[in-house]
Amino acid sequence: MVETLAESVARLASLDREVVAIAWLSLRVSLTAVLVGALAGIPLGALVAVVRFPGRQALVGLLNASMGLPPVIVGLVIYLLLSRSGPLGPLGLLFTPAAMVAAQSVLVTPLIAALTRQIVADAEAHLGDQLRSLRLPPWRRAGLLVFDVRFSLVTAILAAFGRAISEIGAVLVVGGNIDGFTRTMTTAISLETQKGDLALALALGLVLIGLVLLVNAAATILRAYAVRAYG
Numbered sequence: 001m002v003e004t005l006a007e008s009v010a011r012l013a014s015l016d017r018e019v020v021a022i023a024w025l026s027l028r029v030s031l032t033a034v035l036v037g038a039l040a041g042i043p044l045g046a047l048v049a050v051v052r053f054p055g056r057q058a059l060v061g062l063l064n065a066s067m068g069l070p071p072v073i074v075g076l077v078i079y080l081l082l083s084r085s086g087p088l089g090p091l092g093l094l095f096t097p098a099a100m101v102a103a104q105s106v107l108v109t110p111l112i113a114a115l116t117r118q119i120v121a122d123a124e125a126h127l128g129d130q131l132r133s134l135r136l137p138p139w140r141r142a143g144l145l146v147f148d149v150r151f152s153l154v155t156a157i158l159a160a161f162g163r164a165i166s167e168i169g170a171v172l173v174v175g176g177n178i179d180g181f182t183r184t185m186t187t188a189i190s191l192e193t194q195k196g197d198l199a200l201a202l203a204l205g206l207v208l209i210g211l212v213l214l215v216n217a218a219a220t221i222l223r224a225y226a227v228r229a230y231g
Helices: 002-013 017-050 056-066 071-082 099-134 137-147 155-166 167-175 186-194 199-230
Strands: none
Touching: 002 199, 017 056, 017 099, 017 137, 017 155, 017 186, 017 199, 056 099, 071 099, 071 167, 099 137, 099 155, 099 167, 155 199, 167 186, 186 199
Protein backbone atom coordinates (compact mmCIF):
# COMPACT_ATOMS: atom_id res chain seq x y z
CA MET A 1 0.00 0.00 0.00
CA VAL A 2 2.85 2.37 0.83
CA GLU A 3 4.51 1.60 -2.51
CA THR A 4 1.25 2.25 -4.35
CA LEU A 5 0.79 5.57 -2.60
CA ALA A 6 4.39 6.55 -3.34
CA GLU A 7 3.97 5.71 -7.03
CA SER A 8 0.72 7.68 -7.15
CA VAL A 9 2.39 10.73 -5.63
CA ALA A 10 5.28 10.36 -8.09
CA ARG A 11 2.84 10.34 -11.01
CA LEU A 12 1.21 13.50 -9.71
CA ALA A 13 4.53 15.21 -9.02
CA SER A 14 5.73 14.50 -12.55
CA LEU A 15 2.43 15.71 -14.05
CA ASP A 16 1.89 12.37 -15.75
CA ARG A 17 0.43 13.11 -19.19
CA GLU A 18 -2.19 10.39 -18.93
CA VAL A 19 -3.43 11.68 -15.58
CA VAL A 20 -3.50 15.29 -16.81
CA ALA A 21 -5.38 14.37 -20.01
CA ILE A 22 -8.01 12.35 -18.16
CA ALA A 23 -8.46 15.03 -15.50
CA TRP A 24 -8.77 17.79 -18.10
CA LEU A 25 -11.41 15.89 -20.07
CA SER A 26 -13.40 15.19 -16.89
CA LEU A 27 -13.25 18.82 -15.83
CA ARG A 28 -14.19 20.10 -19.29
CA VAL A 29 -17.16 17.75 -19.63
CA SER A 30 -18.49 18.39 -16.12
CA LEU A 31 -18.15 22.18 -16.25
CA THR A 32 -19.87 22.28 -19.63
CA ALA A 33 -22.70 20.11 -18.32
CA VAL A 34 -23.11 22.33 -15.24
CA LEU A 35 -23.21 25.42 -17.47
CA VAL A 36 -25.93 23.86 -19.64
CA GLY A 37 -27.79 22.72 -16.53
CA ALA A 38 -27.61 26.19 -14.99
CA LEU A 39 -28.85 27.92 -18.15
CA ALA A 40 -31.86 25.60 -18.23
CA GLY A 41 -32.41 24.83 -14.56
CA ILE A 42 -32.21 28.27 -12.97
CA PRO A 43 -34.94 29.89 -15.13
CA LEU A 44 -37.10 26.77 -14.84
CA GLY A 45 -36.77 26.59 -11.07
CA ALA A 46 -37.41 30.31 -10.66
CA LEU A 47 -40.54 30.25 -12.82
CA VAL A 48 -41.94 27.23 -10.99
CA ALA A 49 -41.38 29.08 -7.71
CA VAL A 50 -43.15 32.24 -8.88
CA VAL A 51 -45.92 31.16 -11.26
CA ARG A 52 -49.08 29.48 -9.97
CA PHE A 53 -50.67 27.03 -12.42
CA PRO A 54 -52.61 23.74 -12.34
CA GLY A 55 -50.31 20.81 -11.69
CA ARG A 56 -47.61 22.97 -10.12
CA GLN A 57 -47.27 20.75 -7.06
CA ALA A 58 -46.94 17.70 -9.29
CA LEU A 59 -44.15 19.44 -11.23
CA VAL A 60 -42.41 20.37 -7.97
CA GLY A 61 -42.61 16.75 -6.87
CA LEU A 62 -41.25 15.62 -10.23
CA LEU A 63 -38.31 18.02 -9.99
CA ASN A 64 -37.50 16.85 -6.48
CA ALA A 65 -37.73 13.20 -7.51
CA SER A 66 -35.55 13.85 -10.56
CA MET A 67 -32.70 14.93 -8.31
CA GLY A 68 -32.09 11.22 -7.76
CA LEU A 69 -32.26 10.10 -11.40
CA PRO A 70 -30.29 6.83 -11.82
CA PRO A 71 -27.25 7.72 -13.97
CA VAL A 72 -27.26 4.37 -15.77
CA ILE A 73 -30.89 4.85 -16.85
CA VAL A 74 -30.12 8.35 -18.09
CA GLY A 75 -27.14 6.97 -19.99
CA LEU A 76 -29.29 4.26 -21.53
CA VAL A 77 -31.92 6.76 -22.72
CA ILE A 78 -29.26 9.04 -24.23
CA TYR A 79 -27.62 5.99 -25.83
CA LEU A 80 -30.90 4.99 -27.49
CA LEU A 81 -31.43 8.53 -28.77
CA LEU A 82 -27.90 8.80 -30.18
CA SER A 83 -27.49 5.26 -31.51
CA ARG A 84 -27.54 4.67 -35.27
CA SER A 85 -31.16 3.53 -35.14
CA GLY A 86 -32.19 6.39 -32.84
CA PRO A 87 -33.70 9.73 -33.87
CA LEU A 88 -30.41 11.58 -33.28
CA GLY A 89 -28.20 8.87 -34.75
CA PRO A 90 -27.26 10.84 -37.89
CA LEU A 91 -25.49 13.40 -35.69
CA GLY A 92 -22.81 10.83 -34.86
CA LEU A 93 -22.46 11.95 -31.27
CA LEU A 94 -22.45 8.56 -29.56
CA PHE A 95 -19.15 7.72 -27.83
CA THR A 96 -17.98 11.34 -27.93
CA PRO A 97 -17.47 13.95 -25.21
CA ALA A 98 -20.59 15.72 -26.50
CA ALA A 99 -22.69 12.68 -25.60
CA MET A 100 -21.14 12.69 -22.13
CA VAL A 101 -22.01 16.36 -21.72
CA ALA A 102 -25.59 15.63 -22.77
CA ALA A 103 -25.92 12.80 -20.24
CA GLN A 104 -24.48 14.83 -17.38
CA SER A 105 -26.63 17.83 -18.34
CA VAL A 106 -29.75 15.68 -18.01
CA LEU A 107 -28.57 14.62 -14.57
CA VAL A 108 -27.72 18.05 -13.19
CA THR A 109 -30.53 20.16 -14.71
CA PRO A 110 -33.27 18.80 -12.40
CA LEU A 111 -30.94 19.17 -9.42
CA ILE A 112 -30.26 22.83 -10.20
CA ALA A 113 -33.93 23.48 -10.98
CA ALA A 114 -35.16 21.91 -7.75
CA LEU A 115 -32.64 23.73 -5.55
CA THR A 116 -33.28 27.01 -7.38
CA ARG A 117 -37.04 26.62 -6.90
CA GLN A 118 -36.60 26.21 -3.16
CA ILE A 119 -34.20 29.15 -2.85
CA VAL A 120 -36.38 31.44 -4.97
CA ALA A 121 -39.55 30.31 -3.20
CA ASP A 122 -38.06 31.32 0.14
CA ALA A 123 -37.19 34.74 -1.27
CA GLU A 124 -40.64 35.05 -2.88
CA ALA A 125 -42.28 34.49 0.48
CA HIS A 126 -40.62 37.69 1.72
CA LEU A 127 -40.67 39.84 -1.43
CA GLY A 128 -43.53 38.39 -3.47
CA ASP A 129 -46.26 40.78 -2.30
CA GLN A 130 -44.06 43.77 -2.95
CA LEU A 131 -43.17 42.61 -6.46
CA ARG A 132 -46.78 41.73 -7.29
CA SER A 133 -47.85 45.21 -6.18
CA LEU A 134 -45.66 46.58 -8.97
CA ARG A 135 -47.72 44.56 -11.47
CA LEU A 136 -44.64 42.95 -12.91
CA PRO A 137 -45.10 39.91 -15.17
CA PRO A 138 -44.03 36.54 -13.72
CA TRP A 139 -40.85 36.33 -15.75
CA ARG A 140 -39.74 39.74 -14.48
CA ARG A 141 -40.48 38.78 -10.88
CA ALA A 142 -38.57 35.55 -11.33
CA GLY A 143 -35.61 37.42 -12.80
CA LEU A 144 -35.49 39.92 -9.96
CA LEU A 145 -35.70 37.17 -7.35
CA VAL A 146 -32.91 35.20 -9.04
CA PHE A 147 -30.76 38.32 -8.97
CA ASP A 148 -31.58 38.83 -5.30
CA VAL A 149 -30.56 35.27 -4.34
CA ARG A 150 -27.72 34.97 -6.87
CA PHE A 151 -25.12 34.27 -4.21
CA SER A 152 -27.23 31.55 -2.61
CA LEU A 153 -27.50 29.83 -6.00
CA VAL A 154 -23.80 29.06 -5.79
CA THR A 155 -24.80 26.18 -3.51
CA ALA A 156 -26.95 24.69 -6.28
CA ILE A 157 -24.15 25.05 -8.82
CA LEU A 158 -21.63 23.38 -6.51
CA ALA A 159 -24.02 20.51 -5.81
CA ALA A 160 -24.47 20.03 -9.55
CA PHE A 161 -20.73 20.06 -10.16
CA GLY A 162 -20.19 17.46 -7.45
CA ARG A 163 -22.81 15.20 -9.02
CA ALA A 164 -21.39 15.63 -12.51
CA ILE A 165 -17.68 15.19 -11.76
CA SER A 166 -18.23 12.08 -9.63
CA GLU A 167 -20.72 10.38 -11.96
CA ILE A 168 -19.71 7.15 -13.71
CA GLY A 169 -22.76 5.24 -14.99
CA ALA A 170 -24.07 7.62 -17.67
CA VAL A 171 -20.69 8.65 -19.08
CA LEU A 172 -19.60 5.03 -19.26
CA VAL A 173 -22.69 4.07 -21.27
CA VAL A 174 -22.64 6.96 -23.76
CA GLY A 175 -18.89 7.60 -23.79
CA GLY A 176 -17.57 4.07 -23.99
CA ASN A 177 -14.49 4.79 -21.84
CA ILE A 178 -12.31 5.13 -24.96
CA ASP A 179 -8.66 5.65 -24.09
CA GLY A 180 -7.51 9.17 -24.94
CA PHE A 181 -10.95 10.29 -26.09
CA THR A 182 -13.81 9.65 -23.62
CA ARG A 183 -12.04 8.26 -20.58
CA THR A 184 -12.88 10.31 -17.49
CA MET A 185 -11.48 10.06 -13.99
CA THR A 186 -14.33 7.96 -12.63
CA THR A 187 -14.37 5.49 -15.53
CA ALA A 188 -10.56 5.29 -15.50
CA ILE A 189 -10.49 4.64 -11.75
CA SER A 190 -12.94 1.77 -12.19
CA LEU A 191 -11.01 0.30 -15.13
CA GLU A 192 -7.53 0.64 -13.65
CA THR A 193 -8.67 -0.87 -10.36
CA GLN A 194 -9.98 -3.91 -12.22
CA LYS A 195 -6.73 -4.13 -14.21
CA GLY A 196 -4.67 -3.93 -11.02
CA ASP A 197 -3.00 -0.59 -11.77
CA LEU A 198 -3.80 0.77 -8.34
CA ALA A 199 -1.20 3.53 -8.53
CA LEU A 200 -2.90 5.16 -11.50
CA ALA A 201 -6.35 4.63 -9.96
CA LEU A 202 -5.24 6.22 -6.70
CA ALA A 203 -3.54 9.11 -8.49
CA LEU A 204 -6.76 9.85 -10.37
CA GLY A 205 -8.73 9.54 -7.15
CA LEU A 206 -6.52 12.10 -5.47
CA VAL A 207 -6.90 14.45 -8.43
CA LEU A 208 -10.68 14.00 -8.34
CA ILE A 209 -10.87 14.85 -4.66
CA GLY A 210 -8.48 17.76 -5.16
CA LEU A 211 -10.53 19.22 -8.02
CA VAL A 212 -13.77 19.02 -6.04
CA LEU A 213 -12.16 20.73 -3.05
CA LEU A 214 -10.48 23.34 -5.25
CA VAL A 215 -13.66 24.27 -7.13
CA ASN A 216 -15.66 24.44 -3.90
CA ALA A 217 -13.00 26.58 -2.21
CA ALA A 218 -12.75 28.93 -5.20
CA ALA A 219 -16.52 29.32 -5.39
CA THR A 220 -16.76 29.98 -1.65
CA ILE A 221 -14.04 32.63 -1.80
CA LEU A 222 -15.59 34.33 -4.83
CA ARG A 223 -19.02 34.24 -3.20
CA ALA A 224 -17.69 35.80 0.00
CA TYR A 225 -15.88 38.51 -1.98
CA ALA A 226 -18.98 39.26 -4.07
CA VAL A 227 -21.18 39.49 -0.99
CA ARG A 228 -18.78 42.00 0.59
CA ALA A 229 -18.40 44.00 -2.63
CA TYR A 230 -21.99 44.06 -3.84
CA GLY A 231 -24.06 43.11 -0.81
